[in-house]
Amino acid sequence: xxxxxxxxxxxxxxxxxxxxxxxxxxxxxxxxxxxxxxxxxxxxxxxxxxxxxxxxxxxxxxxxxxxxxxxxxxxxxxxxxxxxxxxxxxxxxxxxxxxxxxxxxxxxxxxxxxxxxxxxxxxxxxxxxxxxxxxxxxxxxxxxxxxxxxxxxxxxxxxxxxxxxxxxxxxxxxxxxxxxxxxxxxx
Numbered sequence: 001x002x003x004x005x006x007x008x009x010x011x012x013x014x015x016x017x018x019x020x021x022x023x024x025x026x027x028x029x030x031x032x033x034x035x036x037x038x039x040x041x042x043x044x045x046x047x048x049x050x051x052x053x054x055x056x057x058x059x060x061x062x063x064x065x066x067x068x069x070x071x072x073x074x075x076x077x078x079x080x081x082x083x084x085x086x087x088x089x090x091x092x093x094x095x096x097x098x099x100x101x102x103x104x105x106x107x108x109x110x111x112x113x114x115x116x117x118x119x120x121x122x123x124x125x126x127x128x129x130x131x132x133x134x135x136x137x138x139x140x141x142x143x144x145x146x147x148x149x150x151x152x153x154x155x156x157x158x159x160x161x162x163x164x165x166x167x168x169x170x171x172x173x174x175x176x177x178x179x180x181x182x183x184x185x186x187x
Contacts, residue, residue, distance in 0.1 A: 009078070009170075012084075012170055054110065054111065054112055054115075054135075054151070054152065054155060054157050055110075055149055055150050055151040055152045055177075056134075056149075056150050056152070057134035057135070057148070057149065057150070058093050058148040058149060058150045059150070061093045061150060062093065063093050063094070063095045063148060064089075064092040064093050064094065065088070065092055065093075065094050065095070066094070066095045066096075066097060067083075067086060067094055067095070067096050067097070068096075068097045068099065069081055069082070069083070069096055069097065069098045069099070069108065069159075070082045070099050070101060071098065071099065071100045071101060071102050071106050071108075071139065071161075071171075072101060072102060073102035073103060073104060077169060078169055078170045079102065079104070079106070079161065079166050079169040079170050079171045080170050080171065081108075081159065081161075081171060081172070081173045083173065084172070084173035084174070085173060085174050085176070086159075086173065086174070086175045086176070087175075087176050087178070088151050088175060088176070088177050089151075089177070089178075089179050090151055090152065090153055090154045090177050090178065090179055091150075091151065091152070092150075092151050092177075093148065093149070093150045093151075094148070094149055094151065095146055095147075095148045096108065096146065096147045096148070096149070097144060097145075097146055098137060098139050098144065098145050098146070098147065099139075099144050100139040100140065100141055100142065100143055100144070100145075101142070102141060103141055104141055104166075105138065105139065105140050105141055105163070106138075106139050106161045106163065106166060106171065107136060107137065107138045107139065107161050107162060107163060107166075108136065108137050108139065108145070108147060108159060108161065109133070109135060109136035109159060109160055109161070109162055110135040110136070110147070110149060110157065110158075110159050110175070111135060111157060111158060111159075111160075112155075112157050112158070113156075113157070113158050116158045116160050116162070116172075119162055120160070120162050120167060123162045123163065123164055124164055134149075135147070135149065151175075151177045152177075153177070154177050154178045154179065155177050156174060156175070156176050156177070157174070157175045157177070158172060158173070158174060158175070159172065159173050159174075159175060160172040160173070
């Protein structure tokens with residue numbers, strides 16, 4: 001079991017290194033290394049025509065499933081969501097209960113891979129930016145927050161903490177919205 005966790009952490013670290021390299025190299029190759037992030041920092045992509053089908057804030061539909069997400073900080077400097085891979089049935093309304101047992105404040109933000117990458121750029125430029133998003137919650141150390149989301153079409157998306165340095169320390173995960181993968185029980 002310990003060996004599997006060690007291998008998983010190495011794979012996450014290698015993935016993070018690759019993503020970091022690409023996120024630094026691509027703007028440089030395109031000649032836009034100093035360009036400001038595109039769009040607005042408080043766009044609500046799920047309201048934009050043509051956005052990726054990630055769902056919407058719940059509008060009173062009964063919750064189908066509750067998922068507890070624990071935030072952990074390790075002695076070696078990793079910051080983690082557990083679980084970091086979640087399967088959800090399309091059309092489900094999910095209540096996320098996010099538990100911050102760490103010493104630092106964190107956030108939990110849902111979005112497409114592109115939306116998370118864009119918002120991460122804004123957070124690097126404006127680290128003290130206030131958040132007021134239905135797809136995001138801030139969780140102070142030792143506290144618990146909830147986020148309820150109605151998932152739409154089958155898609156893959158991300159959840160992350162975009163406080164500068166936290167995603168790079170491992171605070172990200174993947175949500176797979178597919179009927180054929182999703183468990184039907186609470187976890």
